[in-house]
Amino acid sequence: DLVGPVRALAAAVLGCVSRVLRLGRGVFYKVAGEQASLLDDISGTIAPYDKFICLGPENAEKFVDAVRLKLGVGACVVDVNDLSKSTKMMTVLAKTSNVDADLVREALLPNPAGNADQQTPIVLIRPTA
DSSP, rough: SHHHHHHHHHHHHHHHHHHHTTSSOOHHHHHHOOHHOOOOGGGGOOOTTTSSOOOSSSOHHOOOOOOHHSSSSSSEEOOOOTTHOOOOOOOOOOOTOOOOHHHHHHHHOOTTTTTTTOOOOOOOOOOOO
């Protein structure tokens, strides 16, 4: 509904063609848009959302700014999952200016919080030194 059937179909066709011709991966998501890559499938959600496909977060920038304002700590919103371990892919959707993106990537790429029954939507990261 967010991008319409024409764009979704175009994304699917171009994604298939790029795979067949070995032109690269991720074409579907580039054409379909950011929300397509942020979708959580049924197995990646908790009740009562485990019966639906869930969209990614809206207003991530506003959220991290509000967290910093209210709690006085840096914040970021990250899309990371069990596949990130092998693909080495994760997305920082938003972060406050005092958050080190490299530190976040190093800490979360192995997905230490899990992605199944752990139900850990919030992870605290502190530097060790």
